Amino acid sequence: MLLHEKADQAQALLAETGLDCWLTFARETELHPDPGIEQVVGAGVVRNSAFLFGAGGARVAIVANFDTSAIRAKGVFREVIGYDEDIRGPLLAALQRLDPRTIGLNYSLDDVTADGLTHGHWLLLQQLLSGTPYLDRLTSAAPLLARLRGRKSSTEVDRIRRAVAVTEQIVEQITSHIRPGLSERELAAFVHARFVEHGVSPAWPLEGCPIVNTGPASDLGHTYPSETVRIEPGHLVHIDLGVRIDGYCSDMQRMWYVRRPGESGPPEDVRRAFDTVVRAIDAGAEALRPGVRGFEVDAAARSVVVTGGYPEFKHGLGHGLGRAVHDGGTLLGPRWPCYGRNVEAAVEVGNVFTLELGIPTGSGVVGLEEDVLVTATGCEFLSSRQRELILV
């Protein structure tokens, strides 16, 4: 069971990251879905709850009495302690038993999937621990969380592979359907019907999944498909699409070119831009291997684009992919302040990343995105690469 695999992984990561205890402190997880909870707890809670992993092997959950059944049913925590009115007593008792020198909490300035603890709840924890020695032993569990999330188990990789496979089937269906006259909105609706047909969820909220861009007048960015912008001959059609299967995501961009009467293929500027994007992904993949730092991989791809005379893409080359589309941890991005320390971290075996970038042209945006798995010696493409524009 995946939950147990990840819990065992977390246990091993305590020693590796120098933590005596990992404490997930959460409440109302439907409103505040701490990314740590989905990794190792697997059930929501309402009232203040504490999930402790001790370096010595202890696993203790302290939750409201009405939440104990659901937590116990998952079987991850050997001890599930219920309370009614106040978590303070059982929490302090558990800490006294473990007596950890360091207690890692789920917060991070940079890594969003390691930042599940809300600020108010952090203040509450300060109150609960006030007057105890544990107050000064709190630290960030971000290094543990980044590795726990980033090092995908074979079960996790299999799920991502399945999500990629379904995405590729949908891309084939789009190829059969695409034609001049369709609005971006209509093409998105076609994809939504395919989600239902394949029994999958969109990887991000449906109103913006897929992103559809046709021609040079389309609105780029994280936006919604237009009702009025329609596919025309001479357009590049660009789709950014992801699905979620058994909790794991794909995230891919694919491209079509709609020929004008008499055209055998796209104009030269489109061809050159497309080729540059493909070569930039080649360069990123070539650089991607265990030990390399995130910004180095980004730089390899970025230099292909800049050398080609194009503007730099305004985002990182790749992000982690897993339970979340933006799965946190190491980021393959430039050293911009908005990315913080995520781009300084080293790539590890078992990481799954996107490799993605775009270049604007007079026929519309050229953008591609592939999904890759880091192996011992480099990387493996989980998606079947797009190396040619699909002609319509």
Next chain:
Amino acid sequence: MLLHEKADQAQALLAETGLDCWLTFARETELHPDPGIEQVVGAGVVRNSAFLFGAGGARVAIVANFDTSAIRAKGVFREVIGYDEDIRGPLLAALQRLDPRTIGLNYSLDDVTADGLTHGHWLLLQQLLSGTPYLDRLTSAAPLLARLRGRKSSTEVDRIRRAVAVTEQIVEQITSHIRPGLSERELAAFVHARFVEHGVSPAWPLEGCPIVNTGPASDLGHTYPSETVRIEPGHLVHIDLGVRIDGYCSDMQRMWYVRRPGESGPPEDVRRAFDTVVRAIDAGAEALRPGVRGFEVDAAARSVVVTGGYPEFKHGLGHGLGRAVHDGGTLLGPRWPCYGRNVEAAVEVGNVFTLELGIPTGSGVVGLEEDVLVTATGCEFLSSRQRELILV
């Protein structure tokens, strides 16, 4: 448009709560859905983003360039400023223009729907504002958020009414379907099919919505319907059910009694417990009016239960109901540490609460939950009260 209604309400609440500026500071809102964002922004963002409401009427959104379209499309923010690499410059410039003496942030020790800011993001904000006078002007916007969320507009109340109406239709369908031999899981699956039929979502995750309990051996609490526990003659059947329509929730509990051969109704102990629960809700509703404090309403209902010789229910009498099933703000609960200051707050016109409690019996749990709207003089039941056990 509801988003604009709530934004106008927020603007007015700045003066009322003594804030010069309300700042929602968020990122990756799909992973960290700040409850402030859904109230007044209405679109997700990826990179560090700031949404400012100034007491003088300013409304400024600062988001990554690829997020500007979606935010602009909602029309709430008069200024939408895009950035690529670093939010610091545009954020400081906006604060310098507004020069607020107080800046309210989305955090609260007690109120979960006012606690959207993560701790890591709070630390990042400290870094961004370091060396500026704004660092010392940060405070909690919890009073604003509690009122914004708690004072439902007529649009919001209408949506909750519709959710309640569909829930009541599903309860009627359950009455036609319920029979000995059905497992809790089978009855839950019947309800799931009704969700699809009515085109509604469950108000909380499907695996635990509805909660189904039949007979004395059923597992109580926030748990999953059992495959092996089946309805038998002599059982109380209890369902806790909510649906979401246009983003707003219902949350109700309903009861059936399955007669044994020859029985005309439930045994005397069940009758007495059911009557006590009804009278406790009567007492809570009687106490519920603007100005009364949360714990006072809870106490009115609780004393009926205790006076009846039953054990106290191990939760508050009622919680706010709206976008979230547990909608935060004022809580109608006892003065237990786990509820913090939420139960000290005063009830206001336009608040929507549940009134709910349970009593265990030898035939299963008796539990009822109604949804009520606070009016100028008292409260109005949005749900059609259950005053008799439904006999099967």
